[in-house]
Amino acid sequence: MGQSIDNLFLESLPQPYRSTFRSRLEEFSLPAGTVLYEAEQVPRYAFFITSGLASKMVSMADGRSSEIGLTSSEGVVPCYHLLGGEPTGPARCVVQTRVKAFRMPFVELLKEVERSEPLRLLVMKCAQRRSMILSQLTACNRLHDAEERLARWLLTAHDLSGTTSIMLNQGLLADILGARRTTVTLAAGALRRRKLISYRRGQIEILDYAKLKAAACECYATVRNLFQNFYG
Amino acid sequence: MGQSIDNLFLESLPQPYRSTFRSRLEEFSLPAGTVLYEAEQVPRYAFFITSGLASKMVSMADGRSSEIGLTSSEGVVPCYHLLGGEPTGPARCVVQTRVKAFRMPFVELLKEVERSEPLRLLVMKCAQRRSMILSQLTACNRLHDAEERLARWLLTAHDLSGTTSIMLNQGLLADILGARRTTVTLAAGALRRRKLISYRRGQIEILDYAKLKAAACECYATVRNLFQNFYG
DNA sequence: ACATATCTGTCTGATAGCGAACATAAAAAT
């Protein structure tokens, strides 16, 4: 392999294309709050995250918002913008916990996707997976309550980031879950009382993975399978 | 044009490919309730709808469900199943109001998408649009109440089907909106009292398009733009 | 015309989450 990359999209590219492609990327470290792309705007860069978490968010006119996808090192950001239509969308993407990522100008990647078949095949598969996840979460957002969704989110965040400790306060979690901050406080408090998690001032720890999974809605397992069955 | 097709996907294929492709399709009429594909299963056929409405639905273990997408003559069904990954997903697709559609064995279309560039480009764009819509509806399902969502759904159904009258009872509407039937009764009753719609036993009429739009959430306009700005 | 099935309306109590305000606690800044 030579160099370690730690982004599953890049690692899935066939050699020798992978190395050529890799040489065109620069690695950056991006703090929480960094906007990777804005809603209704053509992204400036595409990112191949190697660590950390970023959320795709949709905001409404009244300022309320909901996460529509959580992403880390499993793919490319943005994803469906690369499918050949208008490269914009209703969502914006924000770094939640400091991200390390390889970066490439978006239009450059767009052209490369047209040119390179292995790249295009991978982009299509990533977009398909995102759609599947989005499908499940659309129903989840409608049918499941705050505590179940919080448990699901924490488990997914854990799986994606590979850490048991997640740096995120309840206010941001409320935006993500599309709920009030007080609702998150209550849900998180309930999980803490049952000793499934612990937290203090923006640092959340998963204490009991199995029980937390039982407290989460079925959507967690569904989405997890979609991530796991993806690469080989 | 020669033959009238009335499916925007087919009509967007470049000639002479379109005619060749068209000759491989058979047209069918499918009653309400017909399942176009099942969750977690490889579709048997792909459909190019020319009239009528079909819903992509995600159901949970407890039997509750939510629509994740409404489709008619604007594209191909299924859509993201054609992107090259596992051709399944968490949703199933059901005919809501009798559909007329051209049909083709799914695996045959899958091969054709690999072979034919114009077909592939169109599939990718359709999948992208579906993702954009899905993104908006994911947040909508979390943030907007039943009456707003009902108004949005009726308007979208009207736009897609081209009829002011929609044949659908409140029970099915409840499944679609991911709510109880009584909640739909209340929401529909409120819209009727304000003379935005009328209905009786499964037949809903839009009386005042402008006011109904004002009663719907912003997601209606967002999704409508995504449909409109798509072909040319 | 009648019986039957289906759809719609309404009522009940229970609950989750909203929206807003304020109190407390912990970190950060000086």
Next chain:
DNA sequence: ATTTTTATGTTCGCTATCAGACAGATATGT
């Protein structure tokens, strides 16, 4: 050490929706 900022906890009244039951209305079949 003290102040300031930020995060969390708590309370309250209110609304939407759930969950279940049942009555009434309107098609449909015979």
